[in-house]
Amino acid sequence: RRCVLAQDHPDIAASCDQLGSLLQEGGKLEEAAALYGEALDISRRALGEDHPDTASSCNNLAGVLQALGRLGEAEPLLKKSLEVTKRTLGERHPHTATNYNNLGVLYRSRGDVRAARENFEAAYHITVAVLGMEHADTATATCNLAVSMMVGGGY
Incomplete structure (x- = not known):
């Protein structure tokens, strides 16, 4: 997708989220966190803060941060995800x-x-x-x- 689409295309964010999920399931948490973070950055630029897909990316990153024991970093992401999800969905x-x-x-x-x-x-x-x-x-x-x-x- 990176070869065909603009770097800030929402489909690039979706691919990063999907790859992050595979890495997380495989126990590669730091690598998953990096991809989830990239997905979140792209979603914020492409879709804005108040989009359900951005909220989903926040939630995904927060989940892997929790698994890494980084609860202080995960909490604001989860709160933001909840706030946006309630407002949009x-x-x-x-x-x-x-x-x-x-x-x-x-x-x-x-x-x-x-x-x-x-x-x-x-x-x-x-x-x-x-x-x-x-x-x-x-x-x-x-x-x-x-x-x-x-x-x-x-x-």
Whole structure:
């Protein structure tokens, strides 16, 4: 794609995200982070800060940063992704639920049980309403919420 498209074309960002995902799955986290960062930079230039694809790139980079233990860098990206996703796709959208879930995971990693639970609750309510009880994302949200309630003593 780089040979045919402009360097700031959204398809280049999509390719960087896809390659980053493959590298992340293969355990090459630093390389994945670099590609996700490139995808985010391209998305910001090509699509702007307030585009769902830019939010997705923020989320992808944040995920690998979390895996690397760089929670301080991941948190603002996750918050930005959630903010943009809510504004562009709505509060009741599966991507919004994913963003709440990912923030919950970050807060759980930090030991912030209250913030984790709040985000897991939001993810749960959205997935139940939008995807139904039988969907895999609802099962994930249910499990995360249940664990946060057990840890926090709210079951």
